[in-house]
Amino acid sequence: MNAALRKMGGLLSVYYAYMTAYRAELILWxxxxxxxxxxxxxxxxxxxxxAFGFTPVDVTRYFLAVFVIRQLTVVWVIWEFDQDVQxxxxxxxxxxxxxxxxxxxxxxxxxxxxxxxxxALIIALFFLIFxxxxxVPHASDVLLAITFATLAFALRFxxxxxLALFALWTERASSLESLMFILYLVLxxxxxxxxxxxxxxxxxxxWTPFPYFIWVPARLLIGGADVDLMRATVVCVSWIGSxxxxxxxxWRLGLKRHSSMGA
Amino acid sequence: MAEAGAPIIxxxxxxxxxxxxxxxxxxxxxxxxxFKRTYKEIPAVTDVSFTIxxxxxVGFLGANGAGKTTxxxxxxxxxxxxxxxxxxxxxxxxxxxxxxxxxxxxVMGNKQQLLWxxxxxxTLRLNAAIYGISxxxxxxxxxxxxxxxxxxxxxxxxxxxxxxxxxxxxxxxxSLLHGPKVLFLDEPTLGLDVNAQVAVxxxxxxxxxxxxATILMTSHYMADITALCSRVLVIHEGKLVHDGELAALLRRxxxxxxxxxxxxxxxxxxxxxxxxxxxxxxxxVARLAVEPAALVAVVGRALAELPVVDLTVHDPPIEEVVGRxxxxxxxxxxxxxxxxxxx
Numbered sequence: 001m002n003a004a005l006r007k008m009g010g011l012l013s014v015y016y017a018y019m020t021a022y023r024a025e026l027i028l029w030x031x032x033x034x035x036x037x038x039x040x041x042x043x044x045x046x047x048x049x050x051a052f053g054f055t056p057v058d059v060t061r062y063f064l065a066v067f068v069i070r071q072l073t074v075v076w077v078i079w080e081f082d083q084d085v086q087x088x089x090x091x092x093x094x095x096x097x098x099x100x101x102x103x104x105x106x107x108x109x110x111x112x113x114x115x116x117x118x119x120a121l122i123i124a125l126f127f128l129i130f131x132x133x134x135x136v137p138h139a140s141d142v143l144l145a146i147t148f149a150t151l152a153f154a155l156r157f158x159x160x161x162x163l164a165l166f167a168l169w170t171e172r173a174s175s176l177e178s179l180m181f182i183l184y185l186v187l188x189x190x191x192x193x194x195x196x197x198x199x200x201x202x203x204x205x206x207w208t209p210f211p212y213f214i215w216v217p218a219r220l221l222i223g224g225a226d227v228d229l230m231r232a233t234v235v236c237v238s239w240i241g242s243x244x245x246x247x248x249x250x251w252r253l254g255l256k257r258h259s260s261m262g263a
Numbered sequence: 264m265a266e267a268g269a270p271i272i273x274x275x276x277x278x279x280x281x282x283x284x285x286x287x288x289x290x291x292x293x294x295x296x297x298f299k300r301t302y303k304e305i306p307a308v309t310d311v312s313f314t315i316x317x318x319x320x321v322g323f324l325g326a327n328g329a330g331k332t333t334x335x336x337x338x339x340x341x342x343x344x345x346x347x348x349x350x351x352x353x354x355x356x357x358x359x360x361x362x363x364x365x366x367x368x369x370v371m372g373n374k375q376q377l378l379w380x381x382x383x384x385x386t387l388r389l390n391a392a393i394y395g396i397s398x399x400x401x402x403x404x405x406x407x408x409x410x411x412x413x414x415x416x417x418x419x420x421x422x423x424x425x426x427x428x429x430x431x432x433x434x435x436x437x438s439l440l441h442g443p444k445v446l447f448l449d450e451p452t453l454g455l456d457v458n459a460q461v462a463v464x465x466x467x468x469x470x471x472x473x474x475x476a477t478i479l480m481t482s483h484y485m486a487d488i489t490a491l492c493s494r495v496l497v498i499h500e501g502k503l504v505h506d507g508e509l510a511a512l513l514r515r516x517x518x519x520x521x522x523x524x525x526x527x528x529x530x531x532x533x534x535x536x537x538x539x540x541x542x543x544x545x546x547x548v549a550r551l552a553v554e555p556a557a558l559v560a561v562v563g564r565a566l567a568e569l570p571v572v573d574l575t576v577h578d579p580p581i582e583e584v585v586g587r588x589x590x591x592x593x594x595x596x597x598x599x600x601x602x603x604x605x606x
Binding site: 006007009021092097 | 336339340341343359361364365366367369374376379380385386388389390391392394395590605
């Protein structure tokens, strides 16, 4: 256990150094997730017209929460893995006694820590420009939101890493993520809160992994009383568990294929 | 772990065949290829067998695409053999156990593990964590290896700021930090200038002497092989065509040295032919092949009889030696490996 912790500590420390070597890029990465602010403008107008049950300030806070959750849960492992397969870096990782997944995980977690100050700066600027959006969430809401954001990150990472492993057959799996990203945008609550969906559709969507990526943690952050915590936990953990099993099977098969076709 | 006296590397009938998609040129072929792929089996390595004893330094020679890297990848567990088997340090490489991975390293001259934008020391810290090296061991090994590599003052500079030679030394340091017993080196001096090549060779020799590590290395530079390896394996079109002492190989196939002369004005080919075989003669620059026994006399005659501006002596290009071995092996393939092993 101590050896594993030391290993992860070493990975996190070096990858944090790696991430902070790109200061300018960190700001750009944080800004690149500003889609919620753009959508906020559109939905703000709709809410002002009384088109659905949100007030303009509700809309503003929701999309601000979406921005925060996206900052905490962004995953890019599929592009990294594609590159590593194509450029032969994966072979070098395979020569070391640690599963490459820990490198990718350490890179993501370190990036999160490095990105945090820039994300906070963007939020502070937003509050400065638009004072009505200011709000202080309850500590219990923050705790719940962080818990579900952590689950959201784990789910998104496992799902994308499982898709990434198909690069061991095709050398390019990122196109699978492009397809998945459409579902992610529509069903996660990234472009509209799930409250605008017809109830039957929303019920169906709640059994898929997508609402747990953004909508659940974002609603919890702004005090979402209508989130069924028990179901959210069970569905989210079940998806993570199932995908982990699939991931390990695909990894073993992919490695066999990779080693027979040319590492 | 290998038993005492047992070979540390053993390849038995090692064979690797790749299935490669084939696409003829042209639009129609591209459309057909989109709907239906056709594959061809390409044999990369065929029935290769050899053993290497602990502490040996063995050169692995062959032209591009001969099967050297594929063999190294099978020996390091990156590729699964299509047929045959290999054992390294008493373990089956493809199982990729922690003990096996801690006992070996593979350094590829055209690939790097160093984190490009960070100082090399960060990659070293990363490797220390991955291999579970204690802080005390980490410090003593970095001090020892960086001293041997004359790299101590370069470890805190970003890798991108290092010269090619310094980067290769740092690669070696990162690859050897965990104290591997078996080093697989694939073109470790590729692209390095002469000074850097000499430094890398000197380091590898000292490392072998100090640690008793076994080294199997490929190189396109004959000087790498002659400086380090007493034994060579030659592979051609996936088949092992020579396994034996380097001295015997050079006696039989590669004794000639290459003399390069730059002249102040052109001279006849006939004049050059009196000194040795003319390999090339373009403008005022000529390359001659000369027997070693006659080298001193030929150099003396060249300086006396030709309008020499510059003169250098080189080892024969590795391709020439390999080419001669291959020429021989194609005439008598069944006997070459066995005959040389006994040499």
